[in-house]
Amino acid sequence: MNPSTSVITVRGLHFGYNKNQKILKQLNLEVPPSSIYGFLGANGAGKSTTIRTILGLLKPQLGQVQIFGEEVRFNRLSALKNVGALIEAPSLYRHLSGYDNLRITCQYLGLPKSRIGEVLEMVNLQHAATKRAKQYSTGMKQRLGLAVALLSDPEILILDEPVNGLDPTGIIEIRNIIKGLHQRGKTIFLSSHILSEIEKIATRVGIIKEGTMVFQGTVNELQQLKSSSLNVKVLVNDSQKVENVLNGSHKYQILDKNQIELTLEDQEQLPIIIRNMVNKGIDLYEVIPQRNDLEKLFINLTSNEPS
Amino acid sequence: MKTAAPIFIRSLTADAIKLKRTPILWIALLGGLFVTGLVFLIHYFSVNEILKPDTNPWIFYCNFGMTFVSLLLVVPFVVLVSSSVMFPEHRAESAKYLYSLPLRKSQFYFSKLVMVLGIIALTYLIFFTGHLLSGWLLGFLRPQYGFHEYAPQTGHFAKILFHSYLSVLGVAGLHYWLSVRWKNFIIPIGIGLCGYIISVILSMVQRWDMAVYFPYAYPGMVGNELGMGDSAGLIPIGWFNNVELFSVGFCVLFAMIGFIEESNRNVK
Structure with missing residues (x-):
């Protein structure tokens, strides 16, 4: 794939919390536009570390991360301009209502309050807008986190294990929301350790093992691998x-x-x-x-x- | 479409929303009223021994109040406010979300610091208003003490409280940094308690030469000298004094150290 066509490009990424530790090793990754990129790996393989590095939360020792061609390390603000993220359990202020949680992000980003109703509708939480976040079920919290990520109407959504801990109904709800967003032309970068989940919605798959990509391609290409034996x-x-x-x-x-x-x-x-x-x-x-x-x-x- | 409000004002508004349904504003209100209530009761029950006859009772009443606030309230209060303001952020693990927004980290950090300093200022304002009202009430309950015969010294009172506020900024800056740094609020509160005890000891042994480098001691020094007129080793520098300038300096220093540390930390 031509790197210029990728919305997220990661090249030669190395990361560890100290000199001796290597969580990511020479990681390469490319996310094409308008795709659902399933980022798969076992627990501890380096998925969350990769996502946090893409978002500029972790500083890599080596390598490049570009979003829409902007280097995250040096142009964090412009690189993240079109990104919405949900990293593991959503960061919610539990003492506040769902509406107020969304209002906080609206304030930070200077967005009109009318966006709140729109995103609540997208994640089907209008009925619980005034309820405190601590009273939400795990699935509702996850959907509220998704709504927060959607407020700025980003072109890329980065979702780290969005169905983790959800019951089957919650998983289906999140899956349907993701499919709907993809139909609207969003690029979705989705991590999971559950292959069946990724298999159902991803158009492209990347598999990470011990901090290194062991496979990257379409779901069909992955299936071709299996049919060789x-x-x-x-x-x-x-x-x-x-x-x-x-x-x-x-x-x-x-x-x-x-x-x-x-x-x-x-x-x-x-x-x-x-x-x-x-x-x-x-x-x-x-x-x-x-x-x-x-x-x-x-x-x-x-x-x-x-x- | 984006709203036109300046980015820092928007951050402050976001931080103000986070205060909803938290006890922080109650702490500010009760903190201010607690001290004025205490000073009121002391004067109500033993005013003959405290107030001198034929002098403006407001001056002593306000000075006494300011000293009380500076010695008793501000250090524990500042420690509590800094930790309470940061607590919802730590509980929400908000750094991973906030720092993935296309906004500068300084916007979050300094807006929160302004919020902490604003809540402390609000407590002083509540104390100022409450204290003047309590003096006025004392005038009714104990008319012989002459509170209604003299004008309240609002200008003087505001001035000494402002000096007290400046003296607390060093501790505020330090504790804001500690509260950002440690998720566990017991650590900053423990450090604050130790600092407070050391400041009391320094004050008791009157080692002002050492206390001048110890931010926890500043409110007590300013309270003693400007409130009660006891010497606490302050050196006037223009309208201010050395301790207040040190306090502001320490506030800036600790806030900047905290910011540099926060900017460079990996958000796990």
């Missing part, structure tokens, strides 16, 4: 005999006396192996292709153990 479970009368047939030429795992799982480089190998098994007198009961789904791929990509 094929896992097959074979039900036979004796797994040990199958082992002799394979003779170390393929990866396999004996599940029990009658089941064995094969990992094949391509599907052309499957009929050859089956023919060999039949020729060696093995009784074959069933051949079940295993779904190498994104969840598995995600675990493979982010796990510390060799796959």
